[in-house]
Amino acid sequence: MGVGGIILPSMFGKVIAAEELNSAIDVAVKKALADAAMNAAKSAGASYCDVRVGRYLRQFVITRERNVENVVNTESSGVGIRVLADGAWGFAATNAMTTDAVAKAAQQAVAIAKANAPTQTAPVQLAPVKGVGEVSWRTPIAKNSMTVPIKDKVDLLMGVNAAAMDAGADFISSILFLVNEQKYFASTDGSYIDQDVHRIWAPMEVTAVDKKTGKFRVRDGLSAPMGLGFEYLDGRAADKTVGPNGIISYGMSYDMKEDAIAATKQAREKLTAKSVKPGKYDLVLDPNHLGLTIHETVGHPLELDRVLGYEANYAGTSFATMDKLKANFQYGSDKVNIVADKTQPGSLGAVAYDDEGVKTKKWDLIRNGKLVGYQATRDQAHIEGKSESDGCSYADSWSNVQFQRMANISLEPGKEKMSVADMIGNVEDGIYILGRGSFSIDQQRYNAQFGGTLFYEIKNGKITQPLEDVAYQIRTPEFWAACSAICDSSDYRMFGSFFDGKGQPSQVSAVSHGSSTTRFDGINVINTARSLG
């Protein structure tokens, strides 16, 4: 409960003063805590131990119309200790950052592992990792969001909201989510890794209401969360792409005010847009839309823990079973090349080392339409017959245990020169979709349904009018088999998911998905309009 009328995003930790966002825990202190935990774990009988000393800083500036609803700084600091004892995992975490407290937590972790060992039929096997000694890494940012004065952030959002209200919006909400993860990882393999990770997201939604009919429509912002600093909000001209119908899309920076004005106009248009006729259409999907489809239909099904059944009780399993990997299953058309990449600059998932101390990399998942790889952590690599982890272990907090999380998963651009206008020019009867909408997929990642933010009818190579009530239903392999064209690298942009949920206890992670505008032929579109009488 947030007493006193201010609702706090308490899931993210405790609230702190702005000036504390600029500081960090001394590395020597973190090393001393890690050593105390590792020594205690080994003395208690652990064969392996890793320690994550975390300080997770978040800032939220939340506004609606002409009001600042909330400015919140949160911090969550503590130590998470994972051990292997008698072949089983144990984990304990504490926010008491003293050597005595972490030693006690390490002993608890060993006790938990030993309690569970008798039911363990197969002992945990870890892919080897060579210790890297004491190293550090920081997200390459130009402007640390945490050091930008609150007033500048408030002024920015108030300017955005005023522009929308002046343009005729009935409502607007705009938010800044700023994240800094100060993560220290140490393990009995001999690594002491200090990383400083930064992320930013600037979502907004504009609502238009027709009071007479009671109809309302929402147009979300076209930004993407990014692994960047405050420079993302500079709105540089070079990062803008103007579509065939004048829609402006954004790449490595975002012009929030410009998008708010456009959103106001488009939200109003949506109130009277033509309701789509259900049927088969060729879809032209903008990167800021397609990213979510990649996320759900490729990113999640190719997580090895899902494939094996470790997520069966929550997120589900996967249709992309091990036999399909061995047979190089035809996942999509030969134009489809999809890579996993934990190093991509500006992406949400970029780090130098994962939360198991594994050096990150880029690798193939789908090559020429064929399934060639999964995403695996240290304790899964041997199941895939590999001798190394893919470096995609992550925990969203010091208090949660790390596990396999999705890397940035991206569709490679087409090799031949093709603009969005070229692509639309070749479509006879289609729909151009931009922005994220509703999304839902089954527990094995076969049957999915996606909406969007903006929909435009394409007739005989031309965009004719906006549409509404559009959603498409797909079966994953058939959808990717219908991929017939991909725009070239000049159109490549990243979409992001800031709060991707997985695991029990549920954890979030942030991940990017890059692509260029892509065409899919003959996709089933339904009409979502209903009447409540």
Add this chain to the structure above:
Amino acid sequence: MGIFTEAQAKDVLTKVVAMSKADECTAQLTGQIQGNVRFALNNVSTAGLTDDTDLQVQVAYGKRVGIATINQFDDASLERVVRRAEELAKLAPENPEFMPAVDKQVYKTSPTFSEATAAITPVYRAKVAATSITACKAQNLIAAGFLEDGQSFVAFANSKGNFGYQRSTVLDYTCTVRTEDGRGSGWVGTDTQDATRFKVEDDIQIAMRKASASSEARALEPGKYTVILEPMAAAGLIGFMFNFFGAREADEGRSFLSKAGGGNKIGQQVFGPQVNFYTDPWDPVAPSLPWDEEGVPRKRMDLVKDGKVVALDYSRYWAQKQGKAPVGQMGNILMTGGTKSTAELVRSTQRGVLVTRTWYIRMVDPQTVLLTGLTRDGTFYIENGQIKYPIKNFRFNESPVIMLNNVEELGKPVRVPPDEVSMNIMVPPMKLRDFTFTSLSDAV
């Protein structure tokens, strides 16, 4: 640190409030100890224990608010956190919607705490996992499950003399059982504050039966069907709908509860006449804290009566603006029903579909609360009062508002694990006409 007693909490909070020089001050302490065990492929995969405590201080100068927190409790640290909040308040912009701290209240304790749950150990958790796994192994089935238990406390005090303290516990168990060939899947879940109500030996049998019975599923054409939604299946849609029961959004014209021409639908027949919802912090099975997010006391309150909307959630600000008396916002969702079990509802059904569970529910159109999602872990065809055979999973596109206008019969409400809503929820199994399935899924 974990759990403070009421006296310990009061001591810290009283000191903090007295230190503040601002116009008003509210301080809150929260702490929890949570343990869990997770298993899959008939093996324990992870197990853990987390312990955390926080103090949050909120002060206000006029309509300027500052908030700061700390997790150290010596006098110097308490002084520091108060001054830090005061500094932030002086820098903050005025919030025109600021509401002063609540006056002194009397809170009647609700039954959110159980000694049995607070006493759970790693060995207990390991035994729950082992019991689930052993039963499944004996029948060549594969278990994947999760047990999470925890005890927590919340205490707050403000400069107007208000004070609240309460302890809570929770036990949440879910298990998915699959056949070895991956063609059958079943599920069970229990959510309770009282561990003595949890019998893993009984629960696991439900998931095992569903798994075995759901193999060899046949395909049925998508379309409109009479369905029996088990409580967990219905709760997915109903819980989602209650995320949109806010008065402000309705009054602003951007909710399914907005009225054409302005205003909200309080007093209107929105659902079928069999539909009744209420909220009650003292419900013995699914209680909530006796105060809401703003410290306003909750009370038992009808939300929907005979299908008419009778109350919406008002923040204090919106209640004041609309000239309404502030009432604590809902802390749980309780739906009334009859006395029949799911099996009894099946026996009275000529032709229909039984749904164990709904999954991955998302909003398609907020105007009508059109939701999409899928069935999962046991979907069956019913004919002449009997389950005839398992069927492949469906995707649905359905609005809970439309669904609750098509009620044929309601069974006995049960508490189900929270999924699409963060509140405790009790829902009956329900038989509904014309539920809309729009496509088939190959997923098991």
